[in-house]
Amino acid sequence: MPNERLRAVMADGGWTYSSLAEKVDVDPKSVERWVNLGRTPRRGTAMRVAEALGEDMHALWPALRPVRAERAGSTELVALYAQRADTPVSTFVDMLDQARERIDVLVYAALFLHETYPRLNDLLSKRAAAGCAIRIAVGDAGSENVRARGREEKFGHGIESRCRLALMHYRPLIGVPGIDVRTHGTTLYNSLYRADDHMLVNAHVWGVTAYGAPVWHLRRSGDGGMFDTYAESFDAVWSTATPVPHEE
Structure with a gap:
């Protein structure tokens, strides 16, 4: 046909x-x-x-198209994507744009967001102005865990450069009321993108760059589920992260 x-x-x-x-x-x-x-x-x-x-x-x-939750067998699982590269950027953007209370982002770099949606900072600023609390944690380019990720993915110092570039993208948001930007040096098992009760989880696979690893879309349906597990993980990393100061 x-x-x-x-x-x-x-x-x-x-x-x-x-x-x-x-x-x-x-x-x-x-x-x-x-x-x-x-x-x-x-x-x-x-x-x-x-x-x-x-x-x-x-x-x-x-x-x-991705596998739907009905086939995956979880009330919290909205969709599965075999690779982050299969996930439409609109899925990330639309989810963040619909947030009313909270946006949390935990990544090493995730440059694809700014590169494919240059108005991301405008979107985040508008959400913050509407009362949304926004927390963004990017990788500390000088941390050993970031360097280790570069070696594991055979990306070398490139990952460190990407962390620095990610921070440059987010730096205009530092000081904007409602937005908090920090750097972290933790082992990143998953990149997390949360908007209220929805979350996109980009799993990390040893030796595979993030765009080649799976993504699952979760929707919170109650206390103590998968969603809360990842949300608590974000909070744990956030507590160790370092606030990014204003540039003089």
Whole structure:
């Protein structure tokens, strides 16, 4: 069955089989099969195609949608994503934008947020102005745990540079009422993104960069569940984190 959506998007953008194949580094016959036979590419290829076309990968290939909570068997689990790279950035942005009471972010760097959504600081400032308490913890570039992560992921000093760059992105928010930015040197088992009773958990896998590791979307449904376990973990790290001072 032909992929009519892909066909239409390519036509609107003036893409040919050959031009799209060259852009995403595949054989033109592969593109032809996606369009005319409805074949589904590998996730990595699908991501490159979606980026080139300016489309949502899951809209082009519904078969690549995440596993839903009904199949995962937990009342707190909203969705599973095989990789963070499979998680639409809109999932993060929309969740944060809907927060009314609390936003917590625990990462080493997570540069993808600012790089793919440059208005993130504006969003956080507006939420804070509306009364939302915001806590952001990024990695201390000088900590041994950050350096160890770089060695484990074969990323070397790059992870330290990314931590510094993440802090540069968030630095304009330092001093904004309702927003607290700190650095931490803990072993980061999971990156956490919380907005009220919703949380995205980016699990970390030894030797795998964060974008290649799974993400699960949790919704708090009661005391003592998975959500609270991660929320308490955030609080424990936050208590050890160092406030970032104003630059003079």
